[in-house]
Amino acid sequence: MSISPDIQHSIQALETQLARALSGKESAIRQLIICLLGGGHLLIEDIPGVGKTTLAQALAASLHSDFGRVQFTADLLPADIIGVEIFDPIEKTFIFHAGPIFHHIVLADEINRATPKAQSALLEAMAEGQVTIERKTHILPEPFFVIATQNPLEHLGTFPLPESQLDRFFMRISLGYPDAQAERKLLLGKAGRSQLKSFQATTSWQDIAQARQAIHAIPNSDALIDYVLKLLAESRNGKWLIQGISPRAGHDLLIAAKAHAWLNNQTYVSAADVQAVWLPCLSHRVVAAGNIEAAMQSLLEQVAVPA
Numbered sequence: 001m002s003i004s005p006d007i008q009h010s011i012q013a014l015e016t017q018l019a020r021a022l023s024g025k026e027s028a029i030r031q032l033i034i035c036l037l038g039g040g041h042l043l044i045e046d047i048p049g050v051g052k053t054t055l056a057q058a059l060a061a062s063l064h065s066d067f068g069r070v071q072f073t074a075d076l077l078p079a080d081i082i083g084v085e086i087f088d089p090i091e092k093t094f095i096f097h098a099g100p101i102f103h104h105i106v107l108a109d110e111i112n113r114a115t116p117k118a119q120s121a122l123l124e125a126m127a128e129g130q131v132t133i134e135r136k137t138h139i140l141p142e143p144f145f146v147i148a149t150q151n152p153l154e155h156l157g158t159f160p161l162p163e164s165q166l167d168r169f170f171m172r173i174s175l176g177y178p179d180a181q182a183e184r185k186l187l188l189g190k191a192g193r194s195q196l197k198s199f200q201a202t203t204s205w206q207d208i209a210q211a212r213q214a215i216h217a218i219p220n221s222d223a224l225i226d227y228v229l230k231l232l233a234e235s236r237n238g239k240w241l242i243q244g245i246s247p248r249a250g251h252d253l254l255i256a257a258k259a260h261a262w263l264n265n266q267t268y269v270s271a272a273d274v275q276a277v278w279l280p281c282l283s284h285r286v287v288a289a290g291n292i293e294a295a296m297q298s299l300l301e302q303v304a305v306p307a
Helices: 005-021 026-038 052-062 078-082 116-128 180-187 193-198 205-217 222-235 247-263 271-282 292-302
Strands: 042-045 067-071 083-088 093-098 105-109 130-133 136-139 145-150 171-173
Touching: 005 026, 005 052, 005 193, 005 205, 026 042, 026 052, 026 171, 026 205, 026 247, 026 271, 052 067, 052 105, 052 145, 052 193, 078 083, 078 116, 083 130, 093 136, 116 130, 116 145, 171 271, 205 247, 222 247, 222 271, 222 292, 247 271, 271 292
Parallel strands: 042 145, 042 171, 067 105, 105 145
Antiparallel strands: 083 093, 130 136
16 A cells, blocks of 8 residues: 555654654653554553653544543543443433543543552453443444553552553563763753644544554565564463463564554565564463563574575
């Protein structure tokens, strides 16, 4: 499928504007855009104060999109996320009052602070694009993109996400501390949240939809599919991982590789594209006896790259 150069320019403009808010984090921004174009949801795992919320707000401002935020706490109820039906004495019927999840972009802040019951309410929304209340199904806005955050160093009063929910996240990334040059800009007010007030929409959801169509239309060579299948098989033989890569994760890996190729103006997907998204797409979905990233990297090195 041919794609208008205007669409690629629009996505590039989005990437450039996000870099104004999160200076020096081009790699993380690229991974966010890959996740957005791949049609999945994003988990940002990092310490407080490095720009997780700012990145979500910057994306909403750049897409001219409605934005909802849920601050996850231990006493959060599913109704606080998805909404509730309240009886209207005048109409003599129950009326649904939508929760903050009914937005195109939703920030689930500190998701691991909520109980599994509250987390499961978000899981249905992420997996199926809908919520069920009192046996009634309510369709969420389309498109629907969740950015969830959690602090990996804090364990008191938290409920770790189960593997089934982690597998729903297309990618997991971290931002890390800024370098000296980027932090100077932040201190001088030339980067960070202070930039958001000057943001204008650079990209539309129609642009995102057309980019997604172009990405899915990139052909898969037999050699590349064989390469991915060998990686999946190697992950499941018990040598490197206790829990291998699921079929859904393997599918997402291929879509992420396609998005990476498209962003680099390629008309094909190579093994290098698969390797570029290997860790952010998969490391949170598997279980290893030791260091997961080291095990995943060793696994990757075991499979020969197709000629």
